[in-house]
Amino acid sequence: MQDKHSFEILEIMGDSVDLTGDGGVMKTLIRRAKPDAIVPSEGLPLLDVHYEGILAETGEVFDTTHEDNTIFTFELGKGSVIKAWDIALKTMKVGEVAKITCKPEYAYGSAGSPPDIPPDSTLIFEIELVACRPRKGSSLSSVSDERARLEELKKQRELAAAAKEEEKKKREEAKAAAAARIQAKLEAKKGQGKGKGKAK
16 A cells, blocks of 8 residues: 555656656656546556657657547557556556656567667657547446347346246146036036936
């Protein structure tokens, strides 16, 4: 608990927070989110972000979503982005803007993945967390899906109940028919007996 608290104090002061403990990923708060803002979680792993990527050595912007106002979406913790992003975005809230400085080992390393990023580059990202969403097909996917599913279950239950009712009715009719047949046989026997008696 102490750690989280000291994190918050550091962020309030606008200092950089060392997210990895080795200076590999440093976070500086630029704009605070509302206190009740949503945070990424197991149930909300799809993140929408605006960002600008800068080479620390030259200050050159190598990638940005601001020019065409696009949103970049990725799933947290799946390794689809550089390590620094998975680490930093876990600590952000929707509406927050932060500056993330990442050492090469938390960025593209010595490979220098995109062609415009030299190997062993320290990168600076200004990231805004725009939204957190559930994965498609997860239980939160949509209220209307859930409603439709419940409606379907209800329909199936009603059909099953109706079928049972029908079955019960048929059984009762069959019982009544059988009873009527037995009754008719008894009547017939009685009638035959009387007839025989008269004949004598």
